Amino acid sequence: MGITESIPTKFTAHDVRNMDKLVKRGIYISRSDIIRTATRNTLIIDLKKETEYDKLVKTMKEKGDFDNLEGKVLSRILLEQKHLSIKDFNMSERKIVRKLIRHPAGLIKTAKGKFYLTGFGDSAARGYIKGLTHAKTLF
């Protein structure tokens, strides 16, 4: 978000408490001043500092992790309420499912023709969803 863009009017309780402290000290004249200054400061800080998470998500975006079918298939197995079988996937997804079953980390296991996620599979699916959600806020 750029500094020239509109400033949000809602703040967290933590921020408001800090503003009240400043008012009590007599540092600021009005609350609107505080709001503007505090928002500008937080925007500048946010622009400067890049968290590890941001860096990872940017790398994932560059390498095309979010466009890849592996993550989509894993998240679909996680999110669908019924346990999926091979018939529930299209041709390209079936190839990926077969690949994931053979993955050395053992991401997916099969029982009675249905697919289940293992510990690693579950983590990977949740990581994909979290990363994708965060990427939408970044790009």
Next chain:
Amino acid sequence: MGQFSSPDEQEIFCKVAKVINQKGHLEISAILKFIGSKNHKKDKKYILKFIKLALIEKHRSNTYELSRIGRLIACQDCEWFKKRYKK
């Protein structure tokens, strides 16, 4: 198989993921140095296991990087990735 066998193993994986995320491709000796390993033999064993599990992949120049699945797992399981916003 299917999950980390011990909390130690998960901790080492998270440290390795953090170092690789910060510094890029690294050799095993460099990874061990940067994660602050006290027991090189044990930690190297864990790293070789991650390579076997395809969570870390090798490049031609003998350097190692997180694989696609490795990145997704690190995103979910590691504490330091969960700190999305700095105060």
